[in-house]
Structures are given as C-alpha cells and as structure tokens.
Amino acid sequence: MTTTTPAGSGQPNPGLPPRTTPARTAGISRRGIAAVVITVLLWASAFVGIRAVGPSFSPGSLSLGRLAVAAVALGIVVLPTLKVWPRGREWLPIIAYGVMWFGGYNVALNAAEHMLDAGTSAMLINVSPILIAILAGIFLKEGFPRWLLIGSGVAFCGVAMIALGSGQRSTADVAGVLLCLLAAVLASVSAILQKPVLRKFTAGQATWFGILVGAVCCLPWAGQLVSEVQAAPLPATLGLVYLGIFPTAIAFTTWAYALSLISAGRLAATTYLVPGTTILISWAVLQEVPTIWGWVGGAVCLIGVGLTRRRS
Numbered sequence: 602m603t604t605t606t607p608a609g610s611g612q613p614n615p616g617l618p619p620r621t622t623p624a625r626t627a628g629i630s631r632r633g634i635a636a637v638v639i640t641v642l643l644w645a646s647a648f649v650g651i652r653a654v655g656p657s658f659s660p661g662s663l664s665l666g667r668l669a670v671a672a673v674a675l676g677i678v679v680l681p682t683l684k685v686w687p688r689g690r691e692w693l694p695i696i697a698y699g700v701m702w703f704g705g706y707n708v709a710l711n712a713a714e715h716m717l718d719a720g721t722s723a724m725l726i727n728v729s730p731i732l733i734a735i736l737a738g739i740f741l742k743e744g745f746p747r748w749l750l751i752g753s754g755v756a757f758c759g760v761a762m763i764a765l766g767s768g769q770r771s772t773a774d775v776a777g778v779l780l781c782l783l784a785a786v787l788a789s790v791s792a793i794l795q796k797p798v799l800r801k802f803t804a805g806q807a808t809w810f811g812i813l814v815g816a817v818c819c820l821p822w823a824g825q826l827v828s829e830v831q832a833a834p835l836p837a838t839l840g841l842v843y844l845g846i847f848p849t850a851i852a853f854t855t856w857a858y859a860l861s862l863i864s865a866g867r868l869a870a871t872t873y874l875v876p877g878t879t880i881l882i883s884w885a886v887l888q889e890v891p892t893i894w895g896w897v898g899g900a901v902c903l904i905g906v907g908l909t910r911r912r913s
Contacts, residue, residue, distance in 0.1 A: 636856070645878035652714065655711070657832070660712040667844045667848075670849070670850075697794050698795050704818035709783045712777075713778075716780070727876060729869065732789035733792050733865055734749055737792075756905025762897055792865055811853075
C-alpha cells in the first residue's frame with residue numbers, strides 16, 4: 602500500500618493527490634489530536650498565569666511582554682527555515698489576524714480579567730467556538746454539520762455550569778463583559794482569516810508573522826512594560842516569560858498546525874475543554890478546589906466535544 606509523504610508541518614501542498622489511504626488519514630488524526638491536546642493544556646494554563654502576574658502588569662504591557670518573548674522564542678525556530686516572505690496582498694489576512702488576535706484579543710482579555718471572575722470570563726470567551734463554527738460554515742464553506750451544532754451546544758452548557766459553580770461571586774462589571782465578548786469576536790474572526798494563510802506557510806511561520814504584527818500594535822505600552830518589569834518581583838517576571846513561550850509561541854503554533862489539518866468549526870469546539878482544564882490547573886497550582894458544578898460542567902464539556910466528532 603502506497604502512502605504520500607506529508608508536505609511539512611502545517612504546510613499543505615496543493616500538488617499532492619487527495620489523501621485517501623487509511624494509513625495517511627490515521628497519521629493526520631494522531632498529529633491533529635496531539636496538537637489539540639497541547640493547545641488546550643497551554644491555553645488553560647494561560648488563564649492561571651494571567652491571574653498570577655496580573656497584579657504586577659497592566660493589560661497592555663502584559664500583552665507586549667508576552668508577544669516580545671514569543672517573537673524571539675519562535676523566531677529562533679522559524680527564521681532558519683523561512684525561504685519566502687509574504688508578498689503584497691498576502692499580508693492582508695496576516696495583518697488582520699495579527700492586529701485582532703495577537704494584539705486586540707490579548708489586551709481585551711487581560712483587561713477583562715481585572716473586572717470579571719474566572720467562571721464568567723471562561724463562559725464569555727467560549728462564545729468563540731460557536732462564532733467560529735458559524736463563520737466557517739459561511740466563509741470557508743464548511744457547512745453546518747448537525748453533530749457539530751449539537752455538540753457545541755452541549756459543550757457550551759458545560760461551560761455555563763462551570764461558570765455557575767465558580768467560587769467567586771463578584772458582580773460582573775459591564776465593561777469587563779463587553780471586553781470579554783470583544784475578545785471572543787476577535788478570536789473567532791482571526792481563526793477564519795488564518796485558515797487560508799496556512800495553505801502557503803507553515804504553522805510556525807503563520808503564527809510568527811501574526812505575533813510580530815501584534816507586538817508592533819502593542820508598542821505604545823513599551824515604556825510602561827519597562828517600568829513594570831523593573832518593579833515586578835522575579836516570580837511575576839518569570840510568569841510573563843512563561844506566558845510568552847508556552848501559551849503564546851507554542852500553543853498558537855500547535856493551534857495553527859491543527860487548523861491546517863482539521864476544519865475550523867470542529868477544531869474550535871475542542872476549546873470548550875479549556876475552562877475545565879483551567880479548573881484542574883488552578884486546583885494544582887493555586888490550591889483552588891473545584892466545586893461540584895466544576896466537575897459536572899467539565900464532564901458535560903467532554904461529552905459535547907465528543908459529539909462534535911460524530912459524522913452526520
């Protein structure tokens with residue numbers, strides 16, 4: 602049985618024949634699942650990291666610090682293999698998702714988490730998978746598979762249960778709610794814009810280009826970042842470095858790689874696992890014991906994501 606050698610990490614080759622052999626499909630599935638697991642774990646850890654360093658860094662400077670660290674770390678890997686840079690109109694979607702996702706999303710989410718408790722933030726951000734599924738159905742012609750819609754609805758109910766059981770009972774600030782919803786919209790649109798870019802560039806390259814654009818957008822906070830780094834305790838600075846390397850450079854790259862293999866709607870549904878995973882990490886790192894609603898909500902999220910994998 603003959604199988605085709607992949608074009609490269611996250612870089613489909615339009616010249617290859619359709620992937621029809623069972624062995625090839627299984628290989629893609631394993632790599633895609635591994636990328637999704639890494640993305641979920643690292644993005645979940647980001648919520649804990651942001652809460653930990655939040656007292657030392659303002660939203661804008663934290664975003665710039667993360668992106669600067671990520672640009673250096675990922676650039677060390679990407680630059681030696683970068684043969685072709687985007688040209689002309691190829692920059693348009695890159696600039697768009699760089700500004701919206703790496704710039705706007707990060708600043709909005711950081712600011713929102715200063716106003717909202719963790720449960721409410723998780724629920725609001727997880728409007729994004731539903732928006733991505735709708736946008737992918739319209740603009741990427743992925744359609745609206747029945748089990749994707751059913752599973753997304755079930756998973757969102759699980760996120761709502763987690764939010765209901767959040768240990769914090771602070772009143773949600775209206776500005777924080779709007780910022781969190783804005784972050785969800787920016788992430789959703791950006792995921793759709795990034796998908797076509799992955800037809801020419803690898804996951805690492807597409808991510809690095811976006812990080813550079815986002816870092817440029819956050820440069821107005823450079824002076825504030827310098828002063829806050831000087832005043833911050835060492836653990837907070839190390840936390841910022843962690844956020845830049847792992848949830849930003851690595852996780853956004855594994856997301857892009859999975860996006861090159863999986864439809865945007867189905868991939869987005871897997872991010873419903875992030876809030877439940879965040880609860881477990883908070884339990885281990887911050888000693889925050891999950892409530893019964895957290896356990897039940899996490900189980901419902903798993904069921905919902907499982908339903909999205911069914912074929913109509």
